[in-house]
Amino acid sequence: MNEIEHYVAPSSLEQAAEYLQRSGEVTLLAGGTDLMPQSQSGKLKIKRTLMNIHQIPELKGITIEGGEIRIGALATITEIMQSELIQKHLPILIEACDQFASDQIRNAATLGGNICNASPAGDMLIPLLVLDAEVELASKPNGSLTRRRLRLTEFFVGPGKTRRAPAELLEGVRIALPPPHHYARFFKFGTRPALDISTISIGIAGVLNTGTLSNVRVAFGAVAPVPTRAPRTEQALEGRHLDAAAIDAIAAVARDEVKPIDDIRATAWYRKELIHNITKRMLTHVAQA
Amino acid sequence: MNGAEKKARFIAPDTLIGKRIPKMDAPEKASGKTRYIHDIDLPGQLYGKILRSTRVHALIKSIDTAAARALPGVHAVITAADIVNQRPIGVAKDHFPLKTDKVRSLRDEVAAVAAESEQIALEALKLIRVEYEDLPILTDPAEALKPGATLIHPEPRQPGGQDALKPSGPVAFTGKPDNVAMRFDYCHGDVVQAEAESDVVVEDTFKLHYVTHCCMGVSGMIADFDSSGNLIMYSNTQVPFLHKREFAEYLNMDPARIRIIQPAIGGGFGSKLDIYPFEVICVFLAQAAKRPVKLVFTREEEFISSPTRQPVLLTLRSGCKKDGTLTFRVVNTLHDNGAYTSWGATTPFVMMQTFSSLYRVPHCDYHTTAVYTNNPYAGSFRGYGNLQATFAVEAHMDKLAEAIGMDALDFRLKNAQAQGEVTGQGMEFDSCGFKECLDTAAERSDFRRKFAENLKNRNSSDPIKHGVGIASMLHVGGGAKIYPSDGCGTILKLDDFGQVTLITGASEIGQGSETVLSQLVCEELGLPMSALTVVNNDTAITPWDVGVHASRTTFIAGNSALGAARLAKAKVLAAAARKFECPASDLDLRGGHVIKAASGEALIDLPRLMRNLHFSDKAELVMTTFYYEPPSSYQDKRYKGNVSAAYAWASQVVEVEVDTETGIVKMTRITAAHDVGRVLNRLGIEGQIEGGVVMGQGYALTESLIIENGVTRNPNFRDYKLVTAPEIPEIDITFIETMDGEGPQGAKGVGEAPAICVAAATANAIYNATGVRIYGLPFTPERVYRALHGKGEKLVPLTAKAA
């Protein structure tokens, strides 16, 4: 039996932060698409208080503010997919949404949940990493609402573990508007086109200039304990003219850089092969773009 | 009728046969009104839960249930020690519902609880302490056969221990000197001689995996005793009449006191053909608690403790002559039986038919050893061994054709069975559209052209390769005589309003039998579908039927319904003949009326005639009964005989795209040609084919129950990957109507057929695309990728001795 003793649904960020500050024993509920299966299977125990964060207005919406796009933690995958702002400025996020779960799940699943769940296979995390997104955390340590920002690359600590303190809420993410000629693509490999967990996933972004990428960011999913940037691959790719030999060489660096594990979905060997072959495929597309 | 003037009314002939008739239960199901076992609650009902083993193979040293019993809301806690004279269940009677001295697999039932809520029952399970002593684990059937291997069911069973049956107990399983659960040996002709005379011989080993049924409705039942001690079971069984008898045996009851009511069943596919421990345990709980007990599985439990499709290791050796004549086949298989014996062990009955009789094979040897291990146990599953057998046979049809340089289709046509043939196994093909199936599937898919084109493109630089493959199947289509009767009874009642109640022994498990049976009756009685009500789910009402299996319901229950309808029609026409003073042969039934057969002129509407009959001085009701027994025969001890009254045939062409850089195989099109005898309900039969094809697709590409060291690693739909809508290819279906002489309106069974050859054809398509043949299933991206890179699994051939 689940021993949830209290259920709260604060209607402002202040209230929520205050509650969190007072009582440590709180589990936050957003879409519940991770929380419910995990608590049912015993992987996660819901704490004494369940806080539904859906009534908190500050966590909602997708806006553009001072050269930044802000996506509220409660934005659902469906909302992101249908947002014209995202479509215009950050189409790589749409690509990820399009391969995310099923319609039913997308309607409930939130971006904040995907980030705080911190799965190495979380599909929104790879595009956010190559967009160099920042997370915005809110808390009320000494009577007043305090916010801090953290680069997403620094946020993940391990599977399901982040630098979010128990008294903090994820308010949203902020992404600087990409520069002109920005190129960003996401690829997810699973055995089914719908409802599958990534065997591996790849994000590549940079500024495209006659077949070369600069300011390169590359991230890989499901090949390490956390979704991770790939600095060696980025270095190999930075400014490099993408002919066949270069693409082969960069793909080989990518394969060597990742350290996946064997699990029931795939072996480490196969994951490395996929990283190699799909990186190559994606870079071939870059060269043709 | 308005006005006095009566104008003669003529009713034109019409037929329901071959029409697209929506399933009668579809509106209820689509609107969420269908009541499944989950939706049924009895007053005073308790909730049952089962404590399963946490060890794969271990002695049970002690079970402490005191704390569970003390939990408020708990009404009964039972273990084997609480059941007097517990009897073993299952096909080989080797399985105690509640385990006594030993657990033999991770699914094993150790204790059970009945409580006022599911939560309390679950809480109680947590309070039960079981002490185990681990035994060596056997999960490889080949290891299990080696001398000195740990015995799963040692003999005698633990002298003095709880497993030893009491002298007063029933005759039952007493253990085994080795781990062999069952053996099958079949032969016709002389394979040694035939091999010597062959120009080409090929041998390969195939490995077929675990999959499970994934019924949308999980297993469950309610057991309820009335105050006279009669047992009413609300059950999902596919075989209510067999179970009534068997339950009586296990419960030490008079079968007359057991009644089985089947709520709507959320899918069967063979999974509900055996009696499982949970069912007997649910009855034990109801006995102990003296309250009705409902026990419904969670999805995880369904994955862990339901039977699987039979996993098989199989070595096939085949030969042919240069002119393309098949010469022989030798088959050795090792069946992983799991810890207990269910129907999976008996799949050789069907497998050997495919080896001996799908194509003309003059010489055939077939051997199976089913071996106990500590794995989950295998049951019956749509296709019953035929998916596995067809996978091997059709790989060799391609290989032999290639070896002698013959076209794959010509080679098959040359060896295909034809009408009138009697096979080495004694099967008699009174109707056989096999060659038409081959030709049709090949033509509609443009098989020959694509096959040649793909071969040419194999070495192109495009990483995506295209492939096309063909495979065919033979399956019983007129029942299967394996019990004392393969029959089905029908009661037909026509009421005062011309409404018909069809009371049939045949269960509806989603396959659409209600609709097709109604259709046959309506066709005979000249009535619209709306005139029919079907009662088919209560052993206290319905006449006997052997159950839903072997694709038999349309054929057997159809003939039975037709028999009853014909008797009713004769009665009605006789009454009308008396009334209209003409010979009955001048009359017919059409459009709800008695008509003049020659002109179609309506004489009287059926309700009026029925009331005339009923409320006359010679009051008569039209109620008929009919029992149909097919003209099939038992196999003899050597597995020979014409076991079915008709046989179904099919050929399917599968087209794929193989991404050689990821190993992912995409099915783009399936062209299916099925000899179904005759199409009765076109909508229903298309649904059966599509559903079966998708089940075959899952078997071929994505579905796999991963068992490691006896542990099911993926008991959930996240990691057990069913095919989802976007992957379903375009399916082109053609029906070959051979009008079987014995079938109802010429129809044959089709339920299992569509799932059978998809994997086999897919393997051939991947080979056509890439030049690489993969001998194990499923074709997951990683398996395919490994095979393409020379890292495929190496399978050790089985010799006759090893098997």
Ligand SMILES: Cc1cc2nc3c(=O)[nH]c(=O)nc-3n(C[C@H](O)[C@H](O)[C@H](O)COP(=O)(O)OP(=O)(O)OC[C@H]3O[C@@H](n4cnc5c(N)ncnc54)[C@H](O)[C@@H]3O)c2cc1C
């Ligand atoms: C069938 C199915 C398919 C799926 N497919 C995919 C897929 O394709 N790709 C993918 O990446 N994921 C997938 N998921 C996982 C899941 O849907 C996503 O991770 C989703 O984004 C989680 O969001 P949620 O709102 O449901 O989170 P919840 O389950 O509500 O929460 C997840 C975790 O984050 C915490 N949390 C949530 N919001 C906040 C916040 N604002 N501040 C602090 N903590 C917070 C919660 O306390 C909890 O620990 C799937 C899940 C299911 C059930």
